[in-house]
Amino acid sequence: MKRREFLKNAALGTAAAGTATAIKAPSVFAKRxxxxxxxxxxxxxxxxxxxxxxxxxxxxxxxxxxxxxxxVYGGGELVPPLGIFDAVRHGSAEMGHGAAYYWAGKSPATxxxxxxxxxxxxxxxxxxxxYGNGQKLWDEVYAPFGLQSMPAGNTGxxxxxxxxxxxxxxxxxxxxxxxxxxxxxxxxxxAGATAILAPGGEIYTDLERGxxxxxxxxxxxxxxxxxxxKVAKFYYYPGWHEPGTVLEMFVNKKKFAxxxxxxxxxxxxxxxxxxxxxxxxxxxxxxxxxxxxxxxxHVKLRKFPDSLLKQLKIYSKEVLLDITSKDKMSxxxxxxxxxxxxxxxxxxxxxxxxxxxxxNL
Amino acid sequence: MKRREFLKNAALGTAAAGTATAIKAPSVFAKRxxxxxxxxxxxxxxxxxxxxxxxxxxxxxxxxxxxxxxxVYGGGELVPPLGIFDAVRHGSAEMGHGAAYYWAGKSPATxxxxxxxxxxxxxxxxxxxxYGNGQKLWDEVYAPFGLQSMPAGNTGxxxxxxxxxxxxxxxxxxxxxxxxxxxxxxxxxxAGATAILAPGGEIYTDLERGxxxxxxxxxxxxxxxxxxxKVAKFYYYPGWHEPGTVLEMFVNKKKFAxxxxxxxxxxxxxxxxxxxxxxxxxxxxxxxxxxxxxxxxHVKLRKFPDSLLKQLKIYSKEVLLDITSKDKMSxxxxxxxxxxxxxxxxxxxxxxxxxxxxxNL
Numbered sequence: 001m002k003r004r005e006f007l008k009n010a011a012l013g014t015a016a017a018g019t020a021t022a023i024k025a026p027s028v029f030a031k032r033x034x035x036x037x038x039x040x041x042x043x044x045x046x047x048x049x050x051x052x053x054x055x056x057x058x059x060x061x062x063x064x065x066x067x068x069x070x071x072v073y074g075g076g077e078l079v080p081p082l083g084i085f086d087a088v089r090h091g092s093a094e095m096g097h098g099a100a101y102y103w104a105g106k107s108p109a110t111x112x113x114x115x116x117x118x119x120x121x122x123x124x125x126x127x128x129x130x131y132g133n134g135q136k137l138w139d140e141v142y143a144p145f146g147l148q149s150m151p152a153g154n155t156g157x158x159x160x161x162x163x164x165x166x167x168x169x170x171x172x173x174x175x176x177x178x179x180x181x182x183x184x185x186x187x188x189x190x191a192g193a194t195a196i197l198a199p200g201g202e203i204y205t206d207l208e209r210g211x212x213x214x215x216x217x218x219x220x221x222x223x224x225x226x227x228x229x230k231v232a233k234f235y236y237y238p239g240w241h242e243p244g245t246v247l248e249m250f251v252n253k254k255k256f257a258x259x260x261x262x263x264x265x266x267x268x269x270x271x272x273x274x275x276x277x278x279x280x281x282x283x284x285x286x287x288x289x290x291x292x293x294x295x296x297x298h299v300k301l302r303k304f305p306d307s308l309l310k311q312l313k314i315y316s317k318e319v320l321l322d323i324t325s326k327d328k329m330s331x332x333x334x335x336x337x338x339x340x341x342x343x344x345x346x347x348x349x350x351x352x353x354x355x356x357x358x359x360n361l
Numbered sequence: 362m363k364r365r366e367f368l369k370n371a372a373l374g375t376a377a378a379g380t381a382t383a384i385k386a387p388s389v390f391a392k393r394x395x396x397x398x399x400x401x402x403x404x405x406x407x408x409x410x411x412x413x414x415x416x417x418x419x420x421x422x423x424x425x426x427x428x429x430x431x432x433v434y435g436g437g438e439l440v441p442p443l444g445i446f447d448a449v450r451h452g453s454a455e456m457g458h459g460a461a462y463y464w465a466g467k468s469p470a471t472x473x474x475x476x477x478x479x480x481x482x483x484x485x486x487x488x489x490x491x492y493g494n495g496q497k498l499w500d501e502v503y504a505p506f507g508l509q510s511m512p513a514g515n516t517g518x519x520x521x522x523x524x525x526x527x528x529x530x531x532x533x534x535x536x537x538x539x540x541x542x543x544x545x546x547x548x549x550x551x552a553g554a555t556a557i558l559a560p561g562g563e564i565y566t567d568l569e570r571g572x573x574x575x576x577x578x579x580x581x582x583x584x585x586x587x588x589x590x591k592v593a594k595f596y597y598y599p600g601w602h603e604p605g606t607v608l609e610m611f612v613n614k615k616k617f618a619x620x621x622x623x624x625x626x627x628x629x630x631x632x633x634x635x636x637x638x639x640x641x642x643x644x645x646x647x648x649x650x651x652x653x654x655x656x657x658x659h660v661k662l663r664k665f666p667d668s669l670l671k672q673l674k675i676y677s678k679e680v681l682l683d684i685t686s687k688d689k690m691s692x693x694x695x696x697x698x699x700x701x702x703x704x705x706x707x708x709x710x711x712x713x714x715x716x717x718x719x720x721n722l
Contacts, residue, residue, distance in 0.1 A: 062623060063424060063623055063627045065621070065623040118720050121716060123483065123517075123640065123641075124644065126641045127642075129641075130641040130642075131641045131644070131645035131646075156484075156712060157712035219712075237711040238711065238715035238716040238719055240716065240719050260426070261423060262424055265423040266630075269627075269634045270630060272633065272638070273630045275637060276633055276637045277491055277492075279484065280484075281488075283484055283487070283492070284488040284492035284493050285492075286708050287708035288704065290707075290711065291707075303715060304719070306718075306719075309719045309722055313722065343649065344644065345721070346648050346652075347644070350599065350662070351518035351598070352482060352517075352717070353717050353721075354518075355482060356709060356714050356717070358665070358670045359479050359706065361667055361674065
């Protein structure tokens with residue numbers, strides 16, 4: 001679009017004739033109603049994540065005038081939390097709510113649609129998925145499973161985790177047993193730590209009994225609810241391993257295609273609203289809980305030293321190279337992801353980063 | 362919510378009985394259809410902003426199965442761009458799409474729902490509006506006009522503007538004639554500059570003829586389309602005066618209340634989707650155009666010096682104090698805004714800022 005054309009449009013002053021406000025004649029529809037099941041990876045009504053899933057279902061109900069009712073199941077209520085991918089795949093539920101890195105065992109490329117160590121933050125992930133090639137690639141990764149996924153929430157930048165000693169260099173990771181799943185776990189393993197996979201319900205006791213020395217979870221709000229401040233002293237930031245974790249809503253493609261077009265669009269739009277709602281809640285509540293942890297529970301807030309972060313970044317690149325060299329689809333996705341990230345970071349330097357600097361002068 | 366309760370929920374493993382997938386019996390609805398007019402402050406189909414308004418209307422049409430059709434008018438087509446507030450207020454259109462700072466003359470407090478110099482960025486604004494007190498206060502500000510507004514887009518951090526000389530200190534603003542509207546204009550006036558209000562269509566010629574020495578507009582994509590690179594050399598960042606401008610969709614409250622509940626929810630949800638869509642497009646395209654401006658058109662990218670930014674921040678505080686001391690509602694809104702911003706910035710330091718730093722080590 002050229003400036004002249006751009007301005008010509010701006011200059012148009014034609015007053016179009018008004019149209020009638022409402023068509024008075026009622027139209028009669030015969031519409032089928034649907035009852036769907038959404039299986040989630042979260043405990044029932046889990047703060048923010050489960051609440052977001054509940055809201056998504058409520059909005060769909062309201063927008064469809066009750067024509068699409070979605071019953072939301074907490075993890076374990078209908079199928080186990082990590083059984084939701086297969087449940088939706090095989091049609092025993094129509095819809096799932098989780099995070100794409102849980103399905104790394106199905107296809108390693110799924111991980112790029114949730115969180116990548118030293119990867120993109122929430123705003124950048126949204127830009128890649130909604131406007132870049134992200135959604136197209138995501139569709140390609142999930143197609144062999146008969147599923148389609150889309151963003152339906154974001155945690156924002158997570159915290160680095162809870163430690164019972166100070167972490168001053170990469171050497172302090174040697175021999176450390178830390179609960180940390182996914183790519184982050186692979187990265188600290190390269191630093192000599194042992195990455196432990198423990199479900200949410202066991203972390204507190206494991207930390208209390210010394211089965212693990214450290215853990216990460218989400219952010220101040222969720223970590224407060226878990227009570228980690230009672231069994232670990234040092235709370236580290238930033239969450240380099242989860243810089244803006246995307247929560248997903250996925251559907252069985254056949255069941256979705258069988259919905260009328262209006263209900264399909266309602267589901268998609270509710271997912272987008274739930275995406276911005278969740279990130280907004282995380283952004284709004286995290287700082288209050290961080291302050292509470294520090295002032296009331298005397299948690300010691302610490303930043304990972306730069307030298308350590310540099311080293312972890314090198315390990316992260318190695319981990320990503322391992323994955324992309326072994327899996328063609330992962331390479332295809334990550335090539336696009338990293339190209340987008342490079343551009344987004346250049347833009348961040350003149351926008352978000354420069355603004356944060358100016359505001360903190 | 363306490364840890365024990367939180368974990369108890371997580372541990373629940375009851376398998377609820379499945380429900381039938383679809384209710385087979387068709388239900389018959391008699392539903393009225395609506396034709397609405399959306400008047401916008403943008404040229405017809407204006408990149409990103411107008412596109413977002415068009416998409417919003419399209420999504421509402423699709424979700425409602427054609428029961429709510431919104432005809433989108435570019436600025437000047439039905440009413441002038443800045444006449445949309447009154448047009449919707451008086452019911453000659455049902456819906457408007459603009460930016461709240463355009464209505465500062467109606468009520469100065471509107472400005473806090475668009476952009477505040479050295480204020481909150483897009484993510485923080487969303488958190489304040491969707492989860493903090495933002496929406497409630499916004500409703501209060503628009504209520505006397507019979508309007509309700511909500512976020513329906515965001516530009517992200519804008520650029521600082523185009524100058525035909527380097528800006529090395531606050532002294533360089535002395536005598537400078539710059540096209541910059543709103544609070545930003547009041548701030549540079551304190552630095553001795555003259556803030557000029559020129560509509561989009563006149564800026565290029567004004568800059569070419571020396572009627573003005575500088576201008577701000579939006580970001581690299583829009584500024585490229587305007588061709589400013591042909592008439593100004595220096596392109597400054599960051600856009601301290603517009604750190605995350607919210608674009609709004611507002612409705613005539615009576616007309617909105619007359620819609621059935623399902624259509625009301627459809628409109629609200631489409632606005633939220635359009636909010637995240639616009640920001641995503643801005644985030645995705647700005648860097649490519651910035652690179653094009655620099656590499657092909659030899660634009661000189663410059664950062665405002667820190668000493669100047671510090672001074673502008675002081676002036677911004679003075680401008681905000683002027684407004685809030687004269688207008689009760691502005692004080693009420695800004696007190697809440699600045700409290701939220703303070704918290705959000707504390708959180709940004711351990712999340713977004715710390716992450717950006719780690720990624721750029």
